[in-house]
Amino acid sequence: MRVLHTSDWHLGRSFHREGMLGPQAAFVDFLVDLAGSERVDVVLVAGDVYDRALPSVDAVQLFDEALARLAATGARVLLLSGNHDSASRLGFGSRLLDLAGVHLRTDPGRIDEPVLVEDAHGPVAFYPLPYLEPDAVAARLGCATRSHASVLGEAMRRVRADLARRGAGTRSVVAAHAFVAGGVPSESERDITVGGVSVVPVETFAGVDYAALGHLHGAQTVSPWARYSGSPLAYSFSEAGHVKSVALVDLGPGGLSGVQLVPCPVPRPLARLRGSLDALLTDPVLARHEQSYLQVTLTDAARPREPMERLRARFPHVLVLGHEPERSVRATVTSYSERVRGLDDLALVGGFVEHVRGAAATADEAALLQRALEAARRAEAEA
Template sequence: MRILHTSDWHLGRSFHREGMLTHQAAYVDHLLDVVASEEVDLVVVAGDVYDRALPHVDAVRLADETLARLAASRARVVLTSGNHDSAQRLGFSSRLIDAAGVFIRTDPRTVGTPVMLEDEHGPVAVHGIPYLDPDAVREPWGLPGRSHESALTEAMRRVRADLAGRSAATRSVVLAHAFVAGAQPSDSERDISVGGVSMVPTSVFDGVDYAALGHLHGRHTLTESVRYSGSPLAYSFSETDHRKGSWLVDLGPRGVTSTTFVEAPVPRRLARLRGRLEDLLVDPALAAHEDAWIQVTLTDTARPTQAMDRLRRRFPHTLVLGFESVAPGLGSLPAARTHGRTDHDIAREFMLELRGGPPEPDEAALLFRAVDSCCDDPDLDPGVG
């Protein structure tokens, strides 16, 4: 059986106010092309189909179109809900949709009841575990603790109980949406920690032929049979160096026989630039980034005026601008350098010390007016320099 493992589509999400729906639709086209060209038998989607519990109507339309196209393809589909999805909304009419070969699993009560498929080597039990909120399942499942580890451990106990009653030839595929130890998160995932604890040990999935994980947006190989596909698109600049795509997994008679990472199309590259504004505007080595989405950190001693406008003349897709001055941090002048001096002189020197240069005339006038407004008796500090 050939499996395509994907997750974390986050349909409807934007990237620093840039709409991503067109790019998400392009990924769907790519996904369907891979299903056809690689003769995929099963597509597994490990959660976070949508970016929010109440998705925008255009995101719902794209999801509907995607599932309809997958239902018409050669592949079966097993899809689970993630922490961004509304389990009830995503799972609506799932029992009817099963008939089309698209199996949506969002209800914890179905954990332990697999989708049963067949290939030339025999049965394959596909267990779709939706995102499990520890608070929601603790009481009905009688969990000993309030943690993701407790919830997923109980879910896998139910999976193993089901597999124990099946023939030895049955192979197992599990979908789960969680933070599994050994993987590195990025900035774009929502925190799912409970009491500061969110990690689940990899050993929870021991004995499973393949565990298709979702939640983290970078691809990770935790073991040969436990993997994250990551999100198909970058959703934060912390993912600048990620390779996005999906895992193509071949399941033989005794488990996984091969895995290949299929890279997804990149709508626009990401780049993070750092330095003085004037240097960034003229550096020829940065020409390769002129069409990328850009995050810029400026290190000028004084904050440049109209920095974003000037950057966008060269880098029109600059989305994030930050400042990290190399000037000394805020502090105070020693008493010896303030004794017997006017407030105006002290303010001027403090600005010189902080910025490395004197204030401009209009800045000095504004600064002195501010000083005067704070003085108890402006006559004690005569004259504006």
């Protein structure tokens, strides 16, 4: 049996105000083509279908098209709700969709109710576990403590109990949306910490042939039988080095027999650049980044004038601009009050300007500051 493992679509998300529905639609095209060409039996989406609980109309339409097209390939489609999804909204109509071979799992009460898929070697039991928010489900699951480890541990206890009632040759796949120990996070995942702890041990999922994980956006392996597919698109500049992919998982008669990563299409590469404005505008080596989404950090001692406009003349897709002057740091042994003692108001404000941008105020700026101080004094006197 061939399973296509993907997760964290985040339909409707933007990237630093750049709309991503176009690239997300291109990913759906890629996924549908891959499911057909690779004769995939099951498409498994491990949560965060949408980016927010109330998705936009366009995001809902894209999801509807994705489900219809994936089902048309002949594959069974299994999805679970992630921490960004509204479980009740995503799960609407799930029992009717079951009849069409599209299985939405958003109800914690169904965690030990597998989706059974047959192949030449017998049944494979799929257990898509919806995101289990400890505060919301701990009491319902009978957990003594409110933690991710507790609720997922109870969920897996129920999964293993159901498996034990099935035939000895039944293979099994669990899908979960969680932060598993050994995984490396990015800046684009929403924090799911409860009581200061968000991580669960990978051993929580022991006893199944494959654990298809969602939540972390980098594709990575946390155990020979457990992996994150990662998000299909980059959603933060911390992911600039990621190779986005989906996982083709093969199950033989004895269980997991192989995993192949298939790179996703890259709509526009990401890069982080650092240096002085003049160096960035003239360095020929940087030509390869001229069409990339960029995060730029300028190191000029003084903040250049109109830096974004000048950068975008060469790099039209600069999205984030910062300024971190590379200046020598002088040891300071005096207190702040000692350093400003005796300074008049203009000298004090001028010193602040020089400290912030690394260059003293110009004559025109000093005159403007003087007029502002005089106006402030008049306003205070007239109050």
